[in-house]
Amino acid sequence: MIVAGIHIQALAADLVAGEKVSQSCALCHGQFGITSMAGTPSIAGQPEVYLSSQLKQFRDGKRQNAVMGQMAKPLSDADIENVSAWFAQFEIELKKR
Numbered sequence: 001m002i003v004a005g006i007h008i009q010a011l012a013a014d015l016v017a018g019e020k021v022s023q024s025c026a027l028c029h030g031q032f033g034i035t036s037m038a039g040t041p042s043i044a045g046q047p048e049v050y051l052s053s054q055l056k057q058f059r060d061g062k063r064q065n066a067v068m069g070q071m072a073k074p075l076s077d078a079d080i081e082n083v084s085a086w087f088a089q090f091e092i093e094l095k096k097r
């Protein structure tokens with residue numbers, strides 16, 4: 001996109017690539033980010049920016065958790081954007097238990 005002569009690169013997430021990354025998360029967070037594992041948060045439908053910032057913090061050791069530190073370590077910025085967009089794409093419907 002060109003705005004006033006400045007080239008702005010759209011940060012379009014790649015959902016296909018994101019789904020691939022998500023396969024390594026499914027064991028704990030569930031295939032679509034709804035977990036059934038105690039102590040593990042559901043991440044489906046969380047805002048993309050929340051997920052990506054948490055993942056970067058795990059990767060950079062600013063948020064400390066042994067498991068997630070290991071999981072986030074090999075992820076590139078692009079992997080993080082893509083997998084965050086993938087889990088963020090789901091809409092959660094609320095109903096009373």
Ligand code: HEC
Pocket residue numbers: 021022024025026027028029039040041042043050051052054055064065067068071083
């Ligand atoms: C072996 C189990 C396991 C795997 C695999 C795993 N996670 Fe996690 N994840 C956890 C646990 C446990 C926590 C809670 C950490 C804490 O208490 O701080 C967590 C926390 C998170 C959070 C923070 C959620 C919040 O509400 O703050 C995000 C985001 C996340 N994981 C994303 C991922 C992604 C993306 C992957 C795959 C690349 C992944 N996780 C793989 C166990 C796992």
